Amino acid sequence: MKGSIIILLFFILGLLAGIYQLLPEHFLENDYSLYALYLLMFLVGIGIGSNKKSLQIIKKINFKILFVPLSVITGTFIGVSIFALLQNQLNIAESLAIGSGFGYYSLSSVLISEVASDTLGVIALLSNITREIITLLLTPFFARYFGKLAPISSGGATAMDTTLPIITKYIGSDYAIISVFSGIVLTILVPFLIAIIL
Amino acid sequence: MIPVLLLMTSGIIVGWIFHHKTIFLQWISKFTNWAIYLLLFLLGLAVGTNKEILSNFDKIGYLSIAITLFAVAGSILTAWITYHLFFKNKGVENER
Numbered sequence: 001m002k003g004s005i006i007i008l009l010f011f012i013l014g015l016l017a018g019i020y021q022l023l024p025e026h027f028l029e030n031d032y033s034l035y036a037l038y039l040l041m042f043l044v045g046i047g048i049g050s051n052k053k054s055l056q057i058i059k060k061i062n063f064k065i066l067f068v069p070l071s072v073i074t075g076t077f078i079g080v081s082i083f084a085l086l087q088n089q090l091n092i093a094e095s096l097a098i099g100s101g102f103g104y105y106s107l108s109s110v111l112i113s114e115v116a117s118d119t120l121g122v123i124a125l126l127s128n129i130t131r132e133i134i135t136l137l138l139t140p141f142f143a144r145y146f147g148k149l150a151p152i153s154s155g156g157a158t159a160m161d162t163t164l165p166i167i168t169k170y171i172g173s174d175y176a177i178i179s180v181f182s183g184i185v186l187t188i189l190v191p192f193l194i195a196i197i198l
Numbered sequence: 199m200i201p202v203l204l205l206m207t208s209g210i211i212v213g214w215i216f217h218h219k220t221i222f223l224q225w226i227s228k229f230t231n232w233a234i235y236l237l238l239f240l241l242g243l244a245v246g247t248n249k250e251i252l253s254n255f256d257k258i259g260y261l262s263i264a265i266t267l268f269a270v271a272g273s274i275l276t277a278w279i280t281y282h283l284f285f286k287n288k289g290v291e292n293e294r
Contacts, residue, residue, distance in 0.1 A: 033244070046216075082268055122245055130266040188206075
């Protein structure tokens with residue numbers, strides 16, 4: 001939660017700097033974000049590849065565990081597709097791309113603003129932050145009424161780190177490994193799915 | 199988009215090779231955080247100079263929350279089905 005507040009703070013800082021034109025002209029006209037994004041993707045890759053938990057999980061893997069991230073993707077896509085049919089602000093591809101963030105708001109927002117538009121990037125940011133907040137707040141309720149996989153599913157990509165503590169508290173530590181696994185798979189898939197959809 | 203995917207994939211390989219270098223990885227993790235902060239600052243900057251987004255911010259906010267409710271509801275439903283089909287009463291530990 002602390003992490004997301006800091007990130008939101010930087011977004012707001014940028015927002016204010018943009019509104020009040022606090023930065024030199026040439027900085028506003030040039031878009032440096034693509035290079036920063038390239039750097040971030042490389043760093044994110046190192047983080048995933050070096051994750052000791054993911055190496056342990058691969059050794060113990062049971063194919064059944066693959067159904068968890070698969071059901072998160074299927075369910076999210078069904079949900080956002082229904083949403084796309086109910087309103088006319090976002091079409092189906094845009095809705096699927098936003099859903100493909102799976103709570104990983106920092107990466108999905110930047111990627112989507114790069115390939116589509118800044119407007120869509122902001123929606124991805126707010127939507128995926130909301131997904132994390134919903135998971136943090138409603139995990140006890142989800143676990144009680146929708147089974148032990150529900151909080152993992154709601155958490156999406158965040159189930160491997162930011163929402164993991166609360167999830168394991170309510171569904172038990174024997175499910176922690178499934179939570180981490182699902183989160184890692186979804187984290188890796190975020191850029192690929194966005195690239196395919198948009 | 200292809201460079202993005204290639205960079206992440208090569209990052210995964212680099213990370214896998216150096217997964218025992220704790221100090222290197224701590225440094226990478228800090229660096230990753232700052233790259234994220236920078237990018238979100240730049241996204242904020244792009245939004246702050248975009249009048250169309252600013253004048254529709256409330257609408258964008260409602261839209262974001264609404265789509266998330268559908269995304270979460272859908273994934274909870276499929277998670278509930280998956281849980282009852284494959285996990286409930288079947289254990290996690292002993293079947294690995």
